[in-house]
Amino acid sequence: MNKSISTISLARTNSNGLRPRAVVIATPWARSGSSNIFEAQTSSLADAGLEVALLVGPAEYWYSDYDSQLLADIQEAFNWPSVSLLSWDSFGRNAKAARLKGRLRWMLAKRDSELKIQARMALDTSFSKVFKEFLLAHDIEIIYANHVFQIMLAEKVAAFPISNSRARPEIIVETHDIQSSLNIKSLRRNTFSRVPDFYHQLIRDEVSLLSKADKITHLSVDDMAFFSSLLPSKKHFLIPPTLSPAVERKLTAIRSASSPKLIDFLWVGNDNPGNIQSVQWFFEYVMPHLSGDLIINFVGTIRRYFIKDESQIIAKYGHMLLGEVADVAPFYEAAKAVIVPVVFGTGVSIKFVESICMGKPIVATPLAFRGLSKALIERLPIKTAMPPIGFARAMMQVHEDAEYAEPQYSRFYDEHLSNKRFDELLSAATGLHRGR
Template sequence: MKILYFYPENPLSFSQGNNSRALSLLHYFKNRSIYIDLVGEKSSEFGEDAIDDLKNEGLIKNGYLLKKEKKSSNIIKYYLNYSFPRKINSKFKDFDRTKFGYKEQFAKIVKNTEYDIILISYVYWSSLLDNVTKGSNTKWIVDTHDFLTSQFQTNKKFALDRYFKREINLMKKFDNVWVISNEENYLFSQFINNPVSLITHGLPNNIETSSKTEKTIDVVYVASENFHNIKAANWFFKEVYPLLSPDIKITVVGKIGNHIPKFENVENLILVKDLNEVYKKSKVTICPMLSGTGVKIKVIESLSHGIPVVCNERGVDGLVNKTNNGCLTTNDSFLFSDYISKLLNDAEFYNQNHLEAKRFFEDNFDSKKTYKILDSIFKVN
């Protein structure tokens, strides 16, 4: 079996939770000895050195990076194949992230190798297949990652019916639609006739090894710098942080650190080589999400180490159980700070939530369970 997997960003970068999902899929393919070629989008953080790293770790066979072509390279092709079509379909531009030359480059990669499966990440990259002739034995799969219509609702020209219909129509070109949460599974399956598969974010069980590591970090906060996280960080450091003891050691991981003022007890780590090493040293995780959709990968990562999570209501989106899952949920800043303080100072309370996190993770997100679902899709014995 040969699979071509499109994922735009560097899976080895721990700056965003979605990268963790991509990396976990690559580890599955490696574990099952499945041939994988990866296609990404060239950027300052995703270059040939990252492709070499993925090859050296045995995660991919070949790697390709799509590069935006210059308008001057072919004026006629630019206007006929790229500029004019985008103007005609301008109301749907949010659902197409391809740049000039991407579709042709992708089609060339597909043409050079006979793939059994083409796996595309995110619906707004589905147009990469526009120039691809589908083989009779080839299957197309989309890993949705999220409910995109909700992400666009702040746009000036947003119209729920038009956006949702577009998202569903794009999914219909695929033989299988992957979702990461039960809510999205229910929603999309109402409108799509082809199979919709719930592929949870499976992770290795790190609970035992984490329990043996000295805890030098009281609170860890992992986030990228998207709109939702910036709003969440502003809320936490304005409303919750002043209520906490200045003796609490907080470590912030990810580009969200670029948007946080300097505090004596807050350490900012923009980039880390191994996020698991940070989790192992941490007592409590926070996920102050006020908006956004889909499962929060950082929550599952925390649970995989048996670490209790303090979060807002959006932090438990996509989880099967909203309670008794290792997450303490509130939108009240005072209660949010109280939860953190009690976890750090009440050993019995901490252990209770640690055990709930452990049970919930093992029942729902252990990679062994996710692998079984993927095995059935890829017909792996």
């Protein structure tokens, strides 16, 4: 652990102070599905003429006593061309002192939920000199916070004394999910009570936090319908997920790749709880119905979970788990088709978005595209199945049908999930226009 550095900021460009500015607040989840949204937001705001700072906020108390690998991951993964300033000042706090303060605040707040505990971490955040200079140089028009538990950090940025004449920046929150439901499904324990919160406590606090925003954006129709009913006076906008601009360019290029197809089916992902449950389901219930001749590869950090906790699966299927690779593009190019066996989670699976961007045939469970509108779901050119034997049959059908790959896949992405469509919807939500 490296505790010698209290504040680190990375200045990307020198500004003349004349451009209006925006601050995007992200959680420290490098190379995650959410990071695609963070980068798409910064890119869209930069294209609209704003100079953008990316502030990485805390999400867990253990991030306070950070290690060098976490910071290296953040600096590498979030160092995007659209970002003028990258700051992760909130990681400089002492974890023990922060937890003690957090516990006292929790008790004063009558022992509220984990969402409020996470949100109050912002109260101990200190801004670096470089980040303060960014705020002082010119008016901040928009603060875009990702995940409900970053809203108090957004308020802290908005309250920074930039000038007496400055109007308060507009605060927008992207929900990403119904966090209350995620906490319940994952049995997440309250940091201080050490037991899971009740659903009504989580919802109460989630709605209370969201009420502090001026506008609320949602990745899925389900999230928008849910929160619109609870906060009807707020402005809500549906902005379906997209890929980061860099990933979109890379995967779009694969559409025309002529590499030999050496992999029958590919899965790519990390070892988050949803992925773990989904891959376990596939190995335990789908694999027994498949031919042993199929070449199926699982790429990503998911391997480390099974090595640590699933020795029987490793013994039987370990050869399929390839682990983390420097570049997944060659694997995507070599794959005939992609599987997205999602059995846990909410929103739209980023693996589904990646797969359809490439124009690859897809076999998925219905949860893979949860959150899309009914009209869009009816247009999806993919094989869907939930019972394990049905999923296996769908895989064999795609495997045996050489003509199954169709241009509709890439057309669907271009029309509904592309960076261009994301920019259009974000512009409508913010009132900004690209290239102004």
